Amino acid sequence: MSDDHGYHHGPHEWSHGAPHNSWAPIIISIGSGVFLFFFAKAFTMNEGMNGYIYDSAPLPLAIAGLAIIFAGLISWWKQDFSFDGSYEPQATHGSTPFSNVDIRKVGMWVFLMSEMMIFSSLFATYIRYRTSIDSCYSLEGTVVEPGTACWLPASYFIAKGGEHAHSTLGFMPDALVPGAINTFALIISSYTIVMALKTAKRTDLEHAERSIKVRNYLGATFCLATLFLVMKMIEWFIGFHIGPFEAPSLLSDQFTIHNDAYTYNYGHGAEAGAMTVDIRMAASIFYLTTGTHGVHVFAGIVGLGYMVVKAHKGGYGPGNSVSIEYFGLYWHFVDLAWVAVFPAFYLY
Amino acid sequence: MSAKIMGFDAYNFNFFWLMLLTAIEVGVVAQSENMAWATLIFVLVSIGVVKFIGIAAVFMHLRFSPDSNVLTATALFPVIFIVLLVLMVGLTSPSAVENLPAFCRPGYYGL
Structure with a gap:
């Protein structure tokens, strides 16, 4: 916190219009709860558990949830837009263990701790079922009752290319290319966001020049994050058919959450065989985990969109560069989650 | 930095x-x-x-x-909770221990 307020520590003054006294996060949380509850109610699994029943009645309330989220975001951004860093409360000296650490920074880390628990629960679920269901590979050559549940990992379709192992590059199947591009996109975006922070802290640049550079780095991060989601949509729903590349989507490969009769072909020549298996569990956990990660990327894109606009208006400088740092913590966490998700779900 | x-x-x-x-x-x-x-x-x-x-x-x-x-x-x-999650949820399948991959079992590394 700056000296112009006459004291150095503690969020004891709430009249600044600074974002630290905002109700917006609570409004956004309520909106998220309303949206998720009613969106989930619109879809129910059928009796055979191999499809769903759609009911449009809850959708208006789900849309109302989205409207609440949007209102919370607008409110938050309006408060933050004028924030120039002149009021950055710190934990009171002596309040161990966070003495003199920015309260927002601690808050962001506590938030990231809760995020770690979300992804850990997904990984625990993954381990739980992967260790308890036979791998489809291990059933090859045996007599299998049609509809037997077995684990056919997403890597069968992605890293191995499934039954369509077309390889334009020669050293990897085309199906793996979107995932590989995404991995590089996230790593590069982590770099561009720290470069935005580093540039915002520079005092040797004129404000206008610094603002343009910060905007460009944030804009690059925004584009890379968007590329990530586009590639994910291509991989899931569209298929990678760009130029010489030829990889069907996971949907057209029938890797879906209600496929209880997947025809798994294996082997070559005299050892070739086929069996009809239930792959719902592997598909469900894959889509749930990578989808949860994708939602985090989308949330990051929304935040980045705002930050690009603020940077374009010259809103970031050495005084409030920490705002970029705190968003960066979230963005690096999304990258970290991908570091774990990519090998576990795409490669193994 | x-x-x-x-x-x-x-x-x-x-x-x-x-x-x-x-x-x-x-x-x-x-x-x-x-x-x-x-x-x-x-x-x-x-x-x-x-x-x-x-x-x-x-x-x-x-x-x-x-x-x-x-x-x-x-x-x-949170690491302590993550370890608990993996141990108490991830490995609670009845056959999880028996079906652990060989590299997770005692003896695999000659120990």
Whole structure:
């Protein structure tokens, strides 16, 4: 916190219009709860558990949830837009263990701790079922009752290319290319966001020049994050058919959450065989985990969109560069989650 | 952060190695048909751990900042719950222990 307020520590003054006294996060949380509850109610699994029943009645309330989220975001951004860093409360000296650490920074880390628990629960679920269901590979050559549940990992379709192992590059199947591009996109975006922070802290640049550079780095991060989601949509729903590349989507490969009769072909020549298996569990956990990660990327894109606009208006400088740092913590966490998700779900 | 690693800007240094490790990671998987399964897993986990540390330490400022230590402790706090989750949920399948891969069982490493 700056000296112009006459004291150095503690969020004891709430009249600044600074974002630290905002109700917006609570409004956004309520909106998220309303949206998720009613969106989930619109879809129910059928009796055979191999499809769903759609009911449009809850959708208006789900849309109302989205409207609440949007209102919370607008409110938050309006408060933050004028924030120039002149009021950055710190934990009171002596309040161990966070003495003199920015309260927002601690808050962001506590938030990231809760995020770690979300992804850990997904990984625990993954381990739980992967260790308890036979791998489809291990059933090859045996007599299998049609509809037997077995684990056919997403890597069968992605890293191995499934039954369509077309390889334009020669050293990897085309199906793996979107995932590989995404991995590089996230790593590069982590770099561009720290470069935005580093540039915002520079005092040797004129404000206008610094603002343009910060905007460009944030804009690059925004584009890379968007590329990530586009590639994910291509991989899931569209298929990678760009130029010489030829990889069907996971949907057209029938890797879906209600496929209880997947025809798994294996082997070559005299050892070739086929069996009809239930792959719902592997598909469900894959889509749930990578989808949860994708939602985090989308949330990051929304935040980045705002930050690009603020940077374009010259809103970031050495005084409030920490705002970029705190968003960066979230963005690096999304990258970290991908570091774990990519090998576990795409490669193994 | 104006920290340096081996004389190089920490951000640039970290980015270079992260890109290199990612390229190796993807390349290893592309050649996975020619590798032993245990070797593949070992390489992927090793690269993942190094990338994890690189991102957390340098990009997330858990090193080279005055408040790095207390924030590192904060970030590591959930690890105990994560371990509990994996042990109490991840491995609670009735056959999980018996069906653990050989490399997770006693004796595999001659110990």
